[in-house]
Amino acid sequence: MPTGRMSGNIVQDWEPVVLRRTKPKAADLKSTKAVNQAMRTGAPVETVRKAAAGTNKTSSAAAAAPARKLDESTEPAGLGRVGAEVRAAIQKARVAKGWSQAELAKRINERAQVVQEYESGKAVPVQAVLAKMERALEVKLRGKAVGAPAPAAAAK
Secondary structure (H helix, E strand, C coil): CCCCCCCCCCCCCCCCCCCCCCCCCHHHHCCHHHHHHHHHHCCCCCCCCCCCCCCCCCHHHHHHHHHHHHHHHHCCCCCCCCCHHHHHHHHHHHHHHCCCHHHHHHHCCCCHHHHHHHHHCCCCCCHHHHHHHHHHHCECCCCCCCCCECHHHHHC
16 A cells, blocks of 8 residues: 555546637727727728817816806906005014024914915905914005004003
8 A cells, every 4th residue: 555645546526628719808909009990801890080189178178268257247357466565564673583484384284385375465365364464564565555554452
């Protein structure tokens, strides 16, 4: 008797293995090589021209243009920006205190970019932010007497 191996009849169970080609991918079927091959063999080939093919335009942009015109006709022309006297008052008071834009932003709990936009006149004025700046800088930024010492600062 053999040792270390199983004894008995050895039966081989062979099953046929069939190798098949994978299905061609959609991108492969659309290639110029595949289209030319199909045309040579006489297979039906369908060609469809897309509306904005080969251009840098999207179909949604064309639909959005009339909607934008409609909005512009019903809405006010634009939002007001920070006035020149408010910008100058903010900058003058900040420089008088010796603060940088980042330091002022930190004191009013806003980002430095917000202060920069207010001083450059790009920001749409928000009353809450202007109130925070008034308290920190002790200068009036809203109303008629812009740049004057704030009433709270004068009472001190």
